[in-house]
Amino acid sequence: MAEFTMELNDEQKEVRDWLHGFAADVIRPAAAEWDEREETPWPVIQEAAKVGIYSLDFYAQQYFDPTGLGIPMAMEELFWGDAGIALSIVGTGLAAVGVLANGTEEQIGTWIPQMYGDANDVKVAAFCSSEPDAGSDVASMRTRAVYDEAKDEWVLNGTKTWATNGGIANVHVVVAVVDADLGSKGHASFIVPPGTPGLAQGQKFKKHGIRASHTAEVILDNVRVPGSCLLGGKEKLDERLARARERAKAGGERVKNAAMATFEASRPAVGAMAVGTARAAYEVALDYAKTREQFGRPIIDNQGVAFELADMRTQIDAARLLVWRASWMAVNGKPFTAAEGSMSKLFASETAKKVTGQAIQILGGNGYTREYPVERMHRDAAIYTIFEGTSEIQRLVIARTLAGVPIR
Ligand SMILES: Cc1cc2nc3c(=O)[nH]c(=O)nc-3n(C[C@H](O)[C@H](O)[C@H](O)COP(=O)(O)OP(=O)(O)OC[C@H]3O[C@@H](n4cnc5c(N)ncnc54)[C@H](O)[C@@H]3O)c2cc1C
Numbered sequence: 001m002a003e004f005t006m007e008l009n010d011e012q013k014e015v016r017d018w019l020h021g022f023a024a025d026v027i028r029p030a031a032a033e034w035d036e037r038e039e040t041p042w043p044v045i046q047e048a049a050k051v052g053i054y055s056l057d058f059y060a061q062q063y064f065d066p067t068g069l070g071i072p073m074a075m076e077e078l079f080w081g082d083a084g085i086a087l088s089i090v091g092t093g094l095a096a097v098g099v100l101a102n103g104t105e106e107q108i109g110t111w112i113p114q115m116y117g118d119a120n121d122v123k124v125a126a127f128c129s130s131e132p133d134a135g136s137d138v139a140s141m142r143t144r145a146v147y148d149e150a151k152d153e154w155v156l157n158g159t160k161t162w163a164t165n166g167g168i169a170n171v172h173v174v175v176a177v178v179d180a181d182l183g184s185k186g187h188a189s190f191i192v193p194p195g196t197p198g199l200a201q202g203q204k205f206k207k208h209g210i211r212a213s214h215t216a217e218v219i220l221d222n223v224r225v226p227g228s229c230l231l232g233g234k235e236k237l238d239e240r241l242a243r244a245r246e247r248a249k250a251g252g253e254r255v256k257n258a259a260m261a262t263f264e265a266s267r268p269a270v271g272a273m274a275v276g277t278a279r280a281a282y283e284v285a286l287d288y289a290k291t292r293e294q295f296g297r298p299i300i301d302n303q304g305v306a307f308e309l310a311d312m313r314t315q316i317d318a319a320r321l322l323v324w325r326a327s328w329m330a331v332n333g334k335p336f337t338a339a340e341g342s343m344s345k346l347f348a349s350e351t352a353k354k355v356t357g358q359a360i361q362i363l364g365g366n367g368y369t370r371e372y373p374v375e376r377m378h379r380d381a382a383i384y385t386i387f388e389g390t391s392e393i394q395r396l397v398i399a400r401t402l403a404g405v406p407i408r
Contacts, residue, residue: 022048069328079280084212084380087212095125096112099112126163128175141184144176154224156220197223200221267326269327272320279316322343350385356378
């Protein structure tokens, strides 16, 4: 039986401090500029590539950390630096995980290096699932993938939206419907290689926060990709569809729960991003409260301010513990019997929204200006309760799991 410890090991501490140094020295100083520019911070991504943070190797090392804490620790530090820039750095990793999870060894070897490029010519990748009429309700997706047997090609048609790095990515991973009768079990993922005709960027969104991260529509108009671009391959897809049809005939719902379980395992990573933003705002507020004087004493000497800080810190620590627990459970194959992955994402993202708002209040007028970072952090924090499943969807997953009823 492994000994229980709440301490990071020496190797983890070293990685955490290294990431923190990059976040403090490179990401944070660039944050305000890229937020104003609302553009992908290519020079910062390149810096990250040069030191080895923007690479599959780094991501994989954290992913395979046997304690499960590698990814949450990395996310917290990078997003502590700045959420928009950090999402530009880790967005490719989210698409790469889609390939790692479903692709063959050959697909992994071919496409993941093209997602990252190299330190002198960095590239990004996009994961395109959401659609204008299929956000929370993923099963109502309409983008179709039809197999052209004569040419061994798949033909993709539809409109994706909200894609991080959509249209500027070298490689797009696109989820599409191959069998409309099977709900989300009738979906499959496809690689769209660089320069494929028919894929175009639609509207680029002007956003409230995480403005350094590019978010856009992706239009697929008769996009033809080789059969080899179906992740996992045709044989595996046919087997999976046959099983799903059998199960659908036999009663249905178990099929959909399997997909929800996969999301459960990735949700703590988003919770960790939220912890990073919340901690950043809390630290600014704490420093400010110790140095800002009114009525002849630092404002932290007022219980009204000090108690706010006490609550902020307590909630951030509680959020991190939920994230770490879910990450540890995921890596150890413990079943999420109370939707602990969703719990961690729900609590951490709501905490980030709340704590960044409290930080603005503690900084008073300065908190409301762009001279201080908490205004940006508050705008950034609003994303966590929306993407990768809204707070309402997390509550729905937790509630249905507790009730023992099917999630959809
Ligand atoms: C900046 C940004 C980046 C993103 N990046 C990506 C990406 O890279 N790839 C990708 O595929 N997607 C991405 N998304 C999409 C994101 O995952 C969706 O926005 C999210 O899932 C919500 O979908 P929606 O916006 O259509 O909202 P809706 O699903 O329309 O929800 C609207 C409101 O209704 C509520 N609601 C819906 N159904 C229920 C219900 N059953 N019970 C209670 N309340 C409900 C929601 O909680 C929400 O408050 C991104 C979004 C943003 C904003």
